[in-house]
Amino acid sequence: MREEREIFGKYLSRHNLRxxxxxxxxxxxxxxxxxxxxxxxxxxxxKKRDPSIGQATVYRxxxxxxxxxxxxxxxxxxxxxxxxxxxxxPHHDHLICRGCGxxxxxxxxxxxxxxxxxxxxxxxxxxDHALYLYGNCEECRKKE
Amino acid sequence: MREEREIFGKYLSRHNLRxxxxxxxxxxxxxxxxxxxxxxxxxxxxKKRDPSIGQATVYRxxxxxxxxxxxxxxxxxxxxxxxxxxxxxPHHDHLICRGCGxxxxxxxxxxxxxxxxxxxxxxxxxxDHALYLYGNCEECRKKE
DNA sequence: CATGAGATGATAACGATTTTCATTAGCAAC
DNA sequence: GTTGCTAATGAAAATCGTTATCATCTCATG
Numbered sequence: 001m002r003e004e005r006e007i008f009g010k011y012l013s014r015h016n017l018r019x020x021x022x023x024x025x026x027x028x029x030x031x032x033x034x035x036x037x038x039x040x041x042x043x044x045x046x047k048k049r050d051p052s053i054g055q056a057t058v059y060r061x062x063x064x065x066x067x068x069x070x071x072x073x074x075x076x077x078x079x080x081x082x083x084x085x086x087x088x089x090p091h092h093d094h095l096i097c098r099g100c101g102x103x104x105x106x107x108x109x110x111x112x113x114x115x116x117x118x119x120x121x122x123x124x125x126x127x128d129h130a131l132y133l134y135g136n137c138e139e140c141r142k143k144e
Numbered sequence: 145m146r147e148e149r150e151i152f153g154k155y156l157s158r159h160n161l162r163x164x165x166x167x168x169x170x171x172x173x174x175x176x177x178x179x180x181x182x183x184x185x186x187x188x189x190x191k192k193r194d195p196s197i198g199q200a201t202v203y204r205x206x207x208x209x210x211x212x213x214x215x216x217x218x219x220x221x222x223x224x225x226x227x228x229x230x231x232x233x234p235h236h237d238h239l240i241c242r243g244c245g246x247x248x249x250x251x252x253x254x255x256x257x258x259x260x261x262x263x264x265x266x267x268x269x270x271x272d273h274a275l276y277l278y279g280n281c282e283e284c285r286k287k288e
Numbered sequence: 289c290a291t292g293a294g295a296t297g298a299t300a301a302c303g304a305t306t307t308t309c310a311t312t313a314g315c316a317a318c
Numbered sequence: 319g320t321t322g323c324t325a326a327t328g329a330a331a332a333t334c335g336t337t338a339t340c341a342t343c344t345c346a347t348g
Contacts, residue, residue, distance in 0.1 A: 123282035138267035
């Protein structure tokens with residue numbers, strides 16, 4: 001977390017942006033959360049520490065964290081943007097339970113490689129991808 | 145297209161739904177389009193043939209086509225729902241050009257199989273998935 | 289051809305996100 | 319410190335795709 005703050009500080013000064021208490025608070029709160037958070041969720045948490053904070057500020061800063069390489073936007077397809085840690089948290093795909101919504105991060109080197117090849121077959125140079133695997137987790141299946 | 149209409153007709157009567165001129169027109173227009181369409185786009189086309197049509201009707205019917213198995217919703221992640229043909233048009237993934245937006249439909253049996261295995265490794269029973277490959281197509285790369 | 293339920297069209301409502309705008313406050317130079 | 323420039327903030331309005339509401343219309347069936 002110290003490292004992230006340092007990176008962020010450098011990003012701010014390099015881009016002539018300012019260090020504000022709101023920014024610190026939002027970043028802090030974001031870094032402490034290990035799970036994906038939506039702007040709304042983060043706003044609710046942050047509000048407890050500083051009720052005067054505006055939700056536009058949370059939206060604005062989450063976007064900023066992404067630009068600074070500290071956060072990554074995740075689209076689980078429900079119309080709500082979520083953010084996950086990006087620093088020292090490399091690319092991965094998501095396995096999502098249709099029952100309880102639980103998400104698991106997964107990577108498969110072979111799938112990644114095959115994707116690149118499929119793209120090449122069609123003359124595309126792959127830059128990135130989004131893979132969401134939907135299913136039912138063990139617990140949810142037991143309940144049925 | 146004849147087949148699709150027949151399926152739709154059966155779906156309607158089986159579900160006590162009615163056959164209306166608007167429905168016919170929207171279905172017709174949808175079936176003629178080969179590319180993905182958003183509700184908005186379809187509405188614009190349909191309006192030319194029947195300016196009195198409401199856009200809610202287009203939204204409603206696209207949803208209905210999906211339920212009847214004639215359409216499939218595609219989420220390219222830009223916040224707009226698109227629909228593609230579903231009848232005799234099996235599952236596939238999408239390769240999307242970051243430059244011009246062109247999309248290509250792709251399938252890779254090995255990737256599909258590996259996905260299933262990855263899911264199983266985490267105790268999940270895979271039901272479906274969404275894979276979007278983003279890159280730059282040949283033409284866009286040449287332009288640079 | 290009456291009748292009842294589904295369908296439609298216009299419009300308001302929705303929810304997530306963005307913009308606007310007046311005000312506040314970092315921060316670098318003096 | 320004080321100043322001055324400009325970014326950042328908070329509140330509220332605006333956006334945009336989509337859905338809900340509701341009065342009216344119109345299929346399909348008896």
